[in-house]
Amino acid sequence: MSRPRLLPEGPALLEVRHAVRRWVAAHGADTGVAVALSGGADSLALTAAAVAESGPVHALVVDHRLQEGSGAVAEQAAARALDLGCASARVLTVSVDRDGGLEAAARRARYQALGDARAGRPVLLGHTLDDQAETVLLGLARGSGPRSLAGMRDFDAPWGRPLLTVRRGVTARACEELELDPYRDPHNLSPEFTRVRLRSEALPLLEQILGGGVAQALARTADQLREDGEVLDAIAVRVLADAESEGGLDVAGLVDIHPAVRRRALRLWLLGNGARDLTDRQLRAADDLIGRWRGQGGVAIGGGSPGARLVLSRRHGRLTLGQTAIGPDR
Template identity: 65%
Template sequence: MPAADPRRLPETAAVLEIRRAVRRWLGAFAPSGAVAVALSGGADSLALTAAAVVEAVSVDALIIDHQLQSGSARVAAEAAATAHRLGCRSARVLTVRVGAEGGLEAAARHARYAGLDAARAGLPVLLGHTLDDQAETVLLGLARGSGGRSIQGMAPYAAPWGRPLLGVRRAVTRRFCADTELAPHEDPHNSAPEFTRVRLRHEVLPLLEDVLGGGVGPALARTAEQLREDGAALDELADGLLRAARRDSAETLAVEILATAPAALRRRAIRLWLLAGGAKAVTDKHLRAVDALVTDWRGQGGVALGGGSPGIRLVAEREHGRLTMRRR
């Protein structure tokens, strides 16, 4: 089938809203205009891809086949054919192997991002996350209870991942597809109640909307945006504290300097230091235990952290008035 003229999209409200969102994102984060798009075949990624073809200089479509459902190869091939018809420069189907660590949702996400990262050829990858996805992410972070960072939601750009549609409702992407006669694939996993995010989408958020009188999704998204702005400012201040605490050593931190700082800055500085030293998955429990080495020192032992290797633990300790990290 010959490719459709990618520049000819109807000027409906939904089409124009999504085109404007993509145009703003490109202007802010990808001035070269060359991007890749993660295309699943669903309404969100279809709308994003169609708008990106119009607004970007070039678009490469990357289609992940998780091999988790019967017929997944056919769905991926159809998505690739649609990408060509829309006017993408290229369309590649990436077959990935989903493990079992952390549950199906987490394992599939890990395999998906790894596949996209390996295939993007240095380009930013646009993802079809919408305002509704952002609201769900904030609620999931709130349930974890690990501080403001966990409810900052998704950023518009966290290299190499771009999310131009975080201000767009899911209903608008579906309207876009209807207006442009695109037929989105309906993934059965998106209605499977065994997945936490699905229950949030179909049960929790509608209930909140009903109880609180509407506007819950946009309110959660605004909260995430405000927290990201606040978090960026605090991270900058924490970086300055970290440099000061490293005054006499690049590897260790002066307890005296950390102890005089506000708790919010001190813990952020400690987190940055732990991550730079190789710690993985730093939790609030880890942070508070290491913070206690600074503010509640009673001669306690070190704090074991994720990030070691088989037979070796990464441990944060206090020695001679300084925090250190050792592999034991």
């Protein structure tokens, strides 16, 4: 293990350190963390701050192998982690299958590798306030509902995000104070990626039109929606506990519940019983089996197994979830 660098006390790095210090105090990670290090400004500043504010820091560098020379970039990031004082640094080489688009496939591969290598530790990610604003704007454009607009949590075990109150420009200045030259990923400049266009075109235009403060306002909106959502989720848990019966749900215990709470209770129950990738359309169709019952048939839900799909049905005042075989002609 390399000796930790004596960190400068410039204002940007101190802001990053204070954010990490608050996160560690709130979530009890002073015994050690893993950090997802790309070599970019956000993750470099986070790594330096974590070494100063947390217990042993173990850097995890994911090499997606999507660009020529990516292995050398990953090795350089690992070397910098050790120079900053990390207890260890590992390069994780992954394969990206590209199913569902390059961005989504790379994200899946990255999170899988980080999850496998974290050794029970929380993994700190370098998402900033700007990333939060982009996430909220994407959710708004897709009509994904309040759960998506609530953005990213500062801790969604095992993923920690200490920098959600820190602007991207601050991490860049922190690296200048550290006399580090961050890696600049060409993918972060490519207009083929939606987030890049949001970052380089949409958000600056909104800032210009609305007179600034858009990113902070979007992040505040996420915080407010997350707080509201946590209250509704807590109510939904109690509603679900009263309605569950012998592997199903009693409709009588749900029919008078407000649809906003009822859908949350349904979502919790469906996900707990094997459903995956629930869409808003599926959830509303499932809710219609309670609130708009006209004798309709079952609702196909994402999940199931090869050759069968999950179907939610209503019979004799109860909702049950079962698998229905998919015929060869379907």
